Amino acid sequence: MFDSSGVNLHTRIGRNSRTVVLFVHGLGGGGYETWDEMPRMLFDSVDVALFDYASGLRAWKRRGADLEAQVSRLRTALSNLQKDHTYDRIFVAAHSLGGLIAEVAIQRSLEGLQKSPVTPIAAVLLFASPRAGSGWASIPAMREFVWLKRLSKRVAEIDEYYSTHIEGRATPDADLGRFFMPHYAVVASSDSFVNRFSAGVGIPMQQRLPLEGTHTSIVKADSSDYPQVQWVQRIIGEVIELRSFVEKRCAQKERRLPAAVIVAELRTGFDGAPWELLYHEVRDQLSSSSVSVVDSAAYPNVPIDILVMIRSAGAILQKDHAVRDTLMRVYAERIVDQNKRLVGVCAVGEEHQKAKETLSDWLPMDAEGLFYIEGASDDDQVYAVITRWMQTAIARNSQRMRDGSRLDRILDLAPDPYNIPGRNLL
Numbered sequence: 131m132f133d134s135s136g137v138n139l140h141t142r143i144g145r146n147s148r149t150v151v152l153f154v155h156g157l158g159g160g161g162y163e164t165w166d167e168m169p170r171m172l173f174d175s176v177d178v179a180l181f182d183y184a185s186g187l188r189a190w191k192r193r194g195a196d197l198e199a200q201v202s203r204l205r206t207a208l209s210n211l212q213k214d215h216t217y218d219r220i221f222v223a224a225h226s227l228g229g230l231i232a233e234v235a236i237q238r239s240l241e242g243l244q245k246s247p248v249t250p251i252a253a254v255l256l257f258a259s260p261r262a263g264s265g266w267a268s269i270p271a272m273r274e275f276v277w278l279k280r281l282s283k284r285v286a287e288i289d290e291y292y293s294t295h296i297e298g299r300a301t302p303d304a305d306l307g308r309f310f311m312p313h314y315a316v317v318a319s320s321d322s323f324v325n326r327f328s329a330g331v332g333i334p335m336q337q338r339l340p341l342e343g344t345h346t347s348i349v350k351a352d353s354s355d356y357p358q359v360q361w362v363q364r365i366i367g368e369v370i371e372l373r374s375f376v377e378k379r380c381a382q383k384e385r386r387l388p389a390a391v392i393v394a395e396l397r398t399g400f401d402g403a404p405w406e407l408l409y410h411e412v413r414d415q416l417s418s419s420s421v422s423v424v425d426s427a428a429y430p431n432v433p434i435d436i437l438v439m440i441r442s443a444g445a446i447l448q449k450d451h452a453v454r455d456t457l458m459r460v461y462a463e464r465i466v467d468q469n470k471r472l473v474g475v476c477a478v479g480e481e482h483q484k485a486k487e488t489l490s491d492w493l494p495m496d497a498e499g500l501f502y503i504e505g506a507s508d509d510d511q512v513y514a515v516i517t518r519w520m521q522t523a524i525a526r527n528s529q530r531m532r533d534g535s536r537l538d539r540i541l542d543l544a545p546d547p548y549n550i551p552g553r554n555l556l
Contacts, residue, residue: 137152139179152222157226166349201231248380261329391421439460443482474502474516
């Protein structure tokens with residue numbers, strides 16, 4: 131069941147997931163026994179892997195586990211998940227002693243790597259892990275207690291490494307000089323082995339989940355309604371989105387772009403050359419030393435902030451299949467886009483009002499709130515529409531990019547024109 135590195139991996143045929151949750155049990159636990167149904171609850175959306183090792187009573191004849199050997203096995207398991215199974219988003223969920231083993235194994239995996247902020251280890255979720263040790267382990271009855279005792283040498287080494295090299299905050303304003311690896315903690319209300327301080331020390335308050343329960347009950351979940359299951363699912367989505375943004379910041383830094391960068395893309399037809407000129411003119415007009423509105427063609431691996439689609443009203447009213455196909459591709463991309471790009475569709479011509487209605491009819495009902503649809507009679511109005519959309523994209527993203535309120539002062543932007551509910555919004 132478990133391979134030589136101690137892992138059993140569960141995947142769905144045909145899913146080709148990039149994301150896996152690796153479960154690491156604690157002292158005396160088991161790969162499956164510790165976690166009950168929690169891995170199964172997550173398996174609908176991501177792949178899951180379980181790491182097993184003998185410790186506690188399972189290793190009593192050897193007076194406990196050789197933890198350095200288990201660290202080595204877990205490090206191998208992490209490497210296999212990355213290289214053999216091509217996972218680039220590994221979420222490590224660890225209980226109790228498993229948290230210490232996992233953090234040392236991750237540290238060993240990172241040593242020698244160039245400090246690119248985003249690594250295959252996406253986040254660490256600790257369940258009642260003794261980050262400051264445990265008073266229960268004061269008597270060295272087993273070898274594991276050397277690590278588990280309060281303020282042990284190993285606990286201190288883990289704290290020193292992670293406070294120096296790891297960005298554990300779940301924030302888009304991450305320190306790009308550290309490995310981006312948000313840390314989260316579940317803190318049990320009635321834990322006789324790991325107190326609340328030890329379980330949560332070093333973890334931002336907003337990244338802790340206080341739960342009613344004991345040291346072992348907080349990792350048991352037989353329903354997707356359990357708060358710890360929903361918490362893990364939320365974290366996975368949150369961290370994937372944050373990693374995308376951090377990657378974008380890294381790309382900006384490598385290209386030495388201004389701190390504020392908006393990536394735009396234009397979709398138009400064979401008759402779109404005049405509109406493309408307007409699109410680039412608006413980009414240049416809104417770019418400055420503090421914000422750069424760049425075209426996606428120059429930055430193909432950077433997520434798009436604003437997508438502009440411009441077509442003639444005549445082609446739309448003629449039910450041109452190419453126009454409709456382009457619109458539906460844009461819709462599909464918008465649905466799966468985790469960065470929530472702004473999408474604007476403009477119908478140009480005297481009958482632009484009727485064309486707007488046709489565009490609205492083509493889109494599915496669930497497109498409401500995802501698109502801005504506008505009309506323009508001439509090129510001057512097209513220029514004004516593109517300008518509004520790009521200003522809106524800048525205003526929406528300014529909070530994550532501003533230095534204080536400097537960006538807003540430099541741009542002197544009007545309020546987002548689409549903050550008014552229902553205005554030209556599907």
